[in-house]
Every structure is written in structure tokens, then in C-alpha cells.
Amino acid sequence: MVDPNVARWFEQVDKTRRGRLNAAELQEALKNNNYSSFDINVVAAMIEMFDKDRTKTINLNEFNELWKFLGSWRQCFDRFDNDRSGQIDAGELSTALQQLGYRFSQHFVPVLMQKFDYSGRASHLQFDGFVMALIKIQRLTTAFQPYDRQRNGTAQFTYEQFLATVIQNT
Ligand SMILES: [Ca+2]
Ligand SMILES: [Ca+2]
Secondary structure (H helix, E strand, O other): OOOHHHHHHHHHHOOOOOOEEOHHHHHHHOEOOOOOEOOHHHHHHHHHHHOOOOOOOEEHHHHHHHHHHHHHHHHHHHHHOOOOOOOEEHHHHHHHHHHOOOOOOOOHHHHHHHHHOOOOOOOEEOHHHHHHHHHHHHHHHHHHHHHOOOOOOOOOOOHHHHHHHHHHHO
16 A cells, blocks of 8 residues: 555656656655755665666655655654754764664764765764665674674675675675
């Protein structure tokens, strides 16, 4: 079942009326709290995840699934946006990662800020950067775990295993 509000929004951004959104149209549909559009890299990642019929475009059913996915991430984002600024700063991100069960040192958060603050300021994550950061961490953690036999956060792998893992997951 497609939510009628979602269907209406889909129709508004489907300017070409072809029943499917390309990357530019989807980018128009996905907004951060400050009304900026999602970064095009995040739009591309969303298409890759939700384009089930491999058309490189997003139809209404795919859009509906994407919308539900982002809705649950939005709740998570709002929960960790402690000062209600509509963006996630380094302190909020650090708390979020801890509460989501990750154990990182203080050196790791700046790496994330650098990469996922698409404004280039490395100071705040908008919703798109927050979602992207957590998706990547989830994926790479899952890819790392089979190598981490003692479950202590260290692993040995060959150069080729490392490359394969990164290429498959980023
Ligand atoms: Ca599709
Ligand atoms: Ca905030």
C-alpha cells in the first residue's frame, strides 16, 4: 500500500510524468531540515539501494519503500539532534554512535564529519550526511566482522581481501 501523501509528492516531483524519477528528480524530492536537497552522492546511493527492478530510476513503489526507510532514519536523527538545530554536530554524533552500540575513539568522529558534512566545513551533518555515514558504518562493520574472529575489533586480511571488501561496500 502506497501512502496517498507519498503518492502525491511523487507526482509533484515526477515532472516528466513517466512514473519514474531519475537522479535529478529524486534529488528534488529529498530534503534536509534546512530545505537543502540531498547531496547527489546520497541520491545515487538511495537509487542503488531501492531500484529493485534495475531501471536506474525510482518508480512509485520503490519511492514508497525509500520514504519509509528515510522516515525511520528521520526519527533516529531527531532523537539525536539534542539541541533541535536540525543538524548533528560532533558531540551529538558521538552520543548517537555510542547509543547505537558502536565503540569508537574520539579520533573517529572527525573523520566522519570531514567526509559527510557535504558543505565541506566538517562541523555539522545534515540529515543526508547522517544517514549516509550510518549506512556506511553498518555495511563496513558487517563486512569486517567475519575477519574479526576474536570479536575484539582487530583483524588480519590480505591486500586483496581489503580491496574487495571496500569495493563491494562503498
Ligand atoms: Ca526502478
Ligand atoms: Ca543539533
